[in-house]
Amino acid sequence: MSLKPVDGVAPALGRMAGTRPGSPPSILLMLFGDYWMEPSEGLPSAALVTLLADFGVNDAAARAALSRMVKRDLLSSSRTGRNTSYSATPRTKSILRSASHRIVEFGSGHESWSGEWSVVAFTIPEYSRSLRVAARNRLEWLGFAPLYDELWVCPHDRHEEAVRELSALGVEATPLQATVAASSAPIRLPQSAWDLEQLSAMYEHFLERTRAIHDVLDSTSVSPQEAIVSRTRLLEEWLDLSSRDPDLPDGLLPGDWPRTRARDTFFEAHRALGPLATARVRAVVGAIDADLAERIELRAPEDWRRST
Numbered sequence: 001m002s003l004k005p006v007d008g009v010a011p012a013l014g015r016m017a018g019t020r021p022g023s024p025p026s027i028l029l030m031l032f033g034d035y036w037m038e039p040s041e042g043l044p045s046a047a048l049v050t051l052l053a054d055f056g057v058n059d060a061a062a063r064a065a066l067s068r069m070v071k072r073d074l075l076s077s078s079r080t081g082r083n084t085s086y087s088a089t090p091r092t093k094s095i096l097r098s099a100s101h102r103i104v105e106f107g108s109g110h111e112s113w114s115g116e117w118s119v120v121a122f123t124i125p126e127y128s129r130s131l132r133v134a135a136r137n138r139l140e141w142l143g144f145a146p147l148y149d150e151l152w153v154c155p156h157d158r159h160e161e162a163v164r165e166l167s168a169l170g171v172e173a174t175p176l177q178a179t180v181a182a183s184s185a186p187i188r189l190p191q192s193a194w195d196l197e198q199l200s201a202m203y204e205h206f207l208e209r210t211r212a213i214h215d216v217l218d219s220t221s222v223s224p225q226e227a228i229v230s231r232t233r234l235l236e237e238w239l240d241l242s243s244r245d246p247d248l249p250d251g252l253l254p255g256d257w258p259r260t261r262a263r264d265t266f267f268e269a270h271r272a273l274g275p276l277a278t279a280r281v282r283a284v285v286g287a288i289d290a291d292l293a294e295r296i297e298l299r300a301p302e303d304w305r306r307s308t
Helices: 012-017 024-035 045-053 059-071 090-105 129-141 159-168 196-219 224-244 259-286 301-307
Strands: 075-080 083-088 117-122 145-148 151-154 173-178
Touching: 024 045, 024 059, 024 090, 024 224, 024 259, 045 059, 045 083, 045 259, 059 075, 059 083, 083 090, 090 224, 117 159, 129 159, 129 224, 151 159, 159 173, 196 224, 196 259, 224 259
Parallel strands: none
Antiparallel strands: 075 083, 117 151, 117 173, 145 151
16 A cells, blocks of 8 residues: 555645646745755755656656746756756745745634734736736735635735735735624625635545555555655645635634644644655755755754744
8 A cells, every 4th residue: 555645736835936736846846845945055956856756757847847947036056067956046935934834823723813804905807817816826825715806804914914915916905904793684704705614625635635644654664755745745735725724713613623633633644754755855865965965854843933
């Protein structure tokens, strides 16, 4: 029995960087974030191509992805003799730090909620599809959802962050802070902006996958290649869940909400896969540069916290 990669997810980290979910650039972002977050040196291109092969990416597609990421300011390249290395750009490190913060803080508990919602209102023409997608991705990452068309709400104090993100796209927005007025007539509550039933089902699916990982680790021999693929896909899916779930206060949620169980299970599985997955990266990099291999990171939640 082997570990099965998580398929069909839409990783929030990839959306923030403008990469296609599950694509080689998205995988590379996850690898840099999990194993090469702090070092300033680059990783050899040959090592990155070999690691992408573990995910079923052929050499030509891997090298094309590296080239595209340089053009899009996600990676920078350097050359020594015939050898090329790639390192994360300041833009990518900022994205990875944001993801690290999300991993550590999401689902960690709430102080008492004031009942006040952050609201942003804006307009984007229907024909500006790419701009609409970019705005949606950035607002969803902040925990917003559309209550009515382009009136987006969030249960946390993030309206200023939302305005900054929209302004960076050239979109004018009006930020508001609001509470729900008492009414005798039926109203649509802000929390209905999210499909909580669907989100709960996603959590249960995630829990099934992580439990399966534990079962396989407990009962069979897992290869380092299987470990790194499963660990990366698991992290992708958790980031996706954290962008879809606005982290609503407990009083707005159905009973027995699965977020805490899923968070604990994710940390356990990610940690359990860590030694084998990290050994794979060290072996691949070490075949080219033994000194660099010694700097490969085995990251855990406490390391993510230091990156925020």
